[in-house]
Amino acid sequence: MKRHAVEIETLHERASATPDRQAPAPRPPGRPGVPASSIAEKAGDDDASLRSRQLRFAQGLMTPESSPGFLDATIAAKWLTAGPRMTALERFEIYRRGYHSRLIECLVDDYPATQHALGEPAFEDLCRAYIARFPSTGPSLNYFGRGMSGFVREGMPEPFSVRAFTADLTSLEWAIVEVIHAASDPPLTSDGLLRVPADGWATVRLDATPALRLLRFSHPVNDYFRAFRADESPAIPEPAASATVVYRSGPTIWRMDLTDPMVGVLSALVGGEPLGEALARAEASMSDLGEDEVALRVTTWFREWVGHGLFVRARW
């Protein structure tokens, strides 16, 4: 089983800086605009309270840059000041650009291969639509991109084949993010396994590390991701079923492709089934092989999985 480490690359540190970005290029004619997200609570037109000022400012920020500003020049000049070289509206627009840029940068960090696959303009469109649909509600940006795969699957306005591939790829990339942030306990060692009594092997259950995600895809997205990381400029692949386990061992994130029988056994174990039942699944899925050959293969997989730290506990 070949596994690949994921180099964690944060392109933009999530910090207190202001993204230094100019206004986006005008949208080509016919390109769909981004739907506006709105804040239900409205500011009174002449209300100068702190609450109303904040509601007005936030609504203006969150208006997509493809739309006219929520704050026009008159409203901006009423509530904000001009500077030595800029109007009130021009000054406000720095914040509107910053809002969208910061969140796009966050999604670029989470989904670099997806950005590569779609190309920067299309990926940015996708991000802007996502930001409008799922504005951040939490203090941390660590999980801001969590809904991207579902969003793509349900709503991405692309041909179906690209949408299915993109949904798969975003699932893989989000699994990497989840595994980065998931807790992990010390791995189960071979010494720990030696404590399983001889008559307990059929019923032993293994607890997988919480930093593990087992994924099935309709496209070979792990191959695509590996090629992207190797700067090979991969083309979007044809559909083909694949499965990948993503897990963290210490600080290192690993991806490992699995065959169908492997997926059957590993998903059974991760799902809490006893080892004996998982083995029976393997025998059923490899009925063309002899019992001894199946046992040999499963033992080999199992040894590797334990060695890689996929399990943290054995219970019997």
Next chain:
Amino acid sequence: MTNRFGLPNLGVGLGLRSVHYAHVLRERPAVDWFEVLSENYMQTAGRPLHFLDAIADRYPIVLHGVSLSIGSTDPLDRAYLGELRALRDRTRARWVSDHLCWTGVAGRNTHDLLPLPYTEEALRHVVARVRAVQDVLGAPLALENPSTYVEHAGASMREWEFLARVAEDADCAILLDVNNVFVSACNHGFDPATYLAAVPFDRVVQFHVAGHTDHGTHIIDSHIGPVSDDVWRLLGQAYRKSGGASVLMEWDAEIPSFEVAHADALRAKEVILPPSPPS
């Protein structure tokens, strides 16, 4: 003069950035202290904490937040404060800082440091919330002056007066970002010296410096590139007024190698150390 809170002068530190984790742990560079972005280590139980724990075992840590949203009219996020306090305790952070701004409203977080209207209403609001936060932390909060690109019409005071009054009324500390003073001074057309003259320096426990980007019509607090000579000069003036406080350099985009970032941070020592006597 040293700060009234008895917080130590940690020397010249650097903002800890994830691209430098491996270098810091492998080479153990002689950095006085690290500042970490609180929210990057909250709502996570994995890899970021793996590195932070190892680095906190070897270096003094200060927590610097961007989502406290001290000026928001939404209720204070008690869960956030609990997690912040737990992170402070876990890292044995010397103090906790955030910004004099608001970041969201109506349950939305913009993740930007948005300007407050400098009014009596906002002042009362912020002071009450700083006190509440300090009650949870059991320690003084350090508030940083933000860089701003626009101001609210109808303000009854300027930013430096607002900052000083919040600090005095809430009895909190100040993280004085001299780059932000410079950026805002250019964007709003005031003299940085006027700002510094109003700062209660006995409350300043830390300075920030950073690079910025000049667009001609305005300056962006981009944290890209080396610190400008203007900002170093401003740090020198502010440092002398404070009697000495911890200095930290932020570099957050187009982040260079650790050595390059650290070398720029160490320029602070030339600014804050008194010149050698003639031989």
